[in-house]
Amino acid sequence: MALDRISLSRFRNHDATALDGTRRFNLLVGENGAGKTNILEALSLLSPGRGLRSARLSDMAKAEGPGGFAIGASLTAGDAEDLIRIGTYTEPQRPNRRLVRVNGAATSAASLGEWLAVGWLTPAMERLFSDGSGVRRRFLDRMVLALDPAHASVAARYEHALRERNRLLAEDAMPEAEWLAGLEAQMARQGAALMRQRAAVISALGAELALLPEEPFARPALAYDTQAPFGEDELRKAFCAGRPRDRAAARSLTGPHRDDLLITIAGRDVPAAMGSTGEQKALLIAMSLAHAVLAARGRPGLLLLDEVAAHLDPLRRRTLFDRLRTSGAQVWLTGTEIAPFEHIRAEAAIWRVESGRVERIS
Incomplete structure (x- = not known):
């Protein structure tokens, strides 16, 4: 299964863009600022969350338009008729509220994860190793969410209870013990599930990464760093003791x-x-590939790679494309020219992007 018949309406610098006849490899070529990454961002919004830029929804609508945008795509299998039509959009009167439809029926953004597992790699993510733990934690949670759509609701319930507990702790008067105990029980229940989900994905990624050779890419070793105890009861006791x-x-x-x-x-x-x-770039590529392989085992997988080939030598580019070919995911790549992608040119759908306009060239 793969995405096809993709449409962008009033999204970023794209007024009305359509991409049909997709393949396993899909290449967007154009100058910097042409709108290539905007297409990847649109595709990333066909999953739960805020997309690959984590931008405000109101900032995504085309500046010269009335406000609001729409993104749609079909999940297809070979030459068969459309299986599923998925889409997300905002309305001018509510520019920061995301709406989702599947086969015409309204649903939640979280439900998109049941149809499609989306992962991405962008140049901005190269700060993953030098930034604080919060950045890596969000990176991990995004990988977990792509593999387990239920992760979103678990994380949301934990964050809600955490905010309420923090609010009570910050008040001048000592909060009632029953209130804290109730919130801590909720945090322990959801927090233990959150930690199990994270640890399971790290373990699965580690097993997949262990199959990769260390050359020509560096291979990452992953570990879950937590000071909190595993287990609901132990976590609840830790919250109580830490008051x-x-x-x-x-x-x-x-x-x-x-x-x-x-x-x-x-x-x-x-x-x-x-x-x-x-x-560091090689480590990110290795993690993205391992995650794509895991994601493609359950649901259709989509891997968005922004300028990934720009600084790779020919050997590493060829190795990357060979691994992508066997990942099971549909792959979208961007570049300023076609030359770095010669190894996959014959099997790729290629579009030229210029000022928010798209032309199929292969």
């Missing part, structure tokens, strides 16, 4: 909201943050 310290800090200092994803270079035991720029 005095948390009240002094006016926030919860223990829990899965403070966890981290540790990434090292396999075989060298060197933190990824200490690797070269080339090694």
Whole structure:
């Protein structure tokens, strides 16, 4: 199954863009600022969450338009008729409320994860290793969500209880013990599930990464870094015991909201943050490929790679394309020219993008 018959209406710099006749590899070529990444962002919104830029919905609507945008696509199988039509949109009167339809019926954004597993790699993600733990935690949660759509509701319930507990802790008067106990029970229940989901995905990614050779790409080793105890009862007791310290800090200092994803270079035991720029990009590519393989085993997989070939030598580009070919995912790539993609040119659908307009050239 793959995405086809894709449409963008009043999205970023695209007024009315259609992409038909997609293939396993799909290449968007054009100058910087032409609107290539905007197409990838639109495709990323066919999954739960805020897309690959994490932008406000109101900022995505075409500036010269009336406000609001629409993105649609068909999930197809070979030459068969459309199986599923999925779409997401906003309305001018409510520019920051995302609406979703599947086969014409209104549904939630979270339900998109039941139809399609979407992953992406962008140049901005190269800061993953040097930024704080919150960035890596969100990166991990996005990977978990692509594999387990239920992760979104678990995380949302945990965050709601966490905000309420923090609000009570920050008040001048000492909150009633029953209120805190109720919130802590909710946090423990959802937090334990959250940690199990994260640990399971890290373990599955580690097993998939272990199958990859260390050359020509550096291979990452992943570990889940948490100071919180696993298990609902243990986590609830930790929240209760930490009340005095948390009240002094006016926030919860223990829990899965403070966890981290540790990434090292396999075989060298060197933190990824200490690797070269080339090694760090290779680590990101390896993780994205392993995740795409896992995602494609359950639902249709979509992998969005923005400028991924720009700084790879010919050997690494060829190896990357060979691995993408066997990943099971439909792949979308961007580049300023076709030359770096010669290895897949004959099997790719290619569009030229210019000022928000798209022309099929192969």
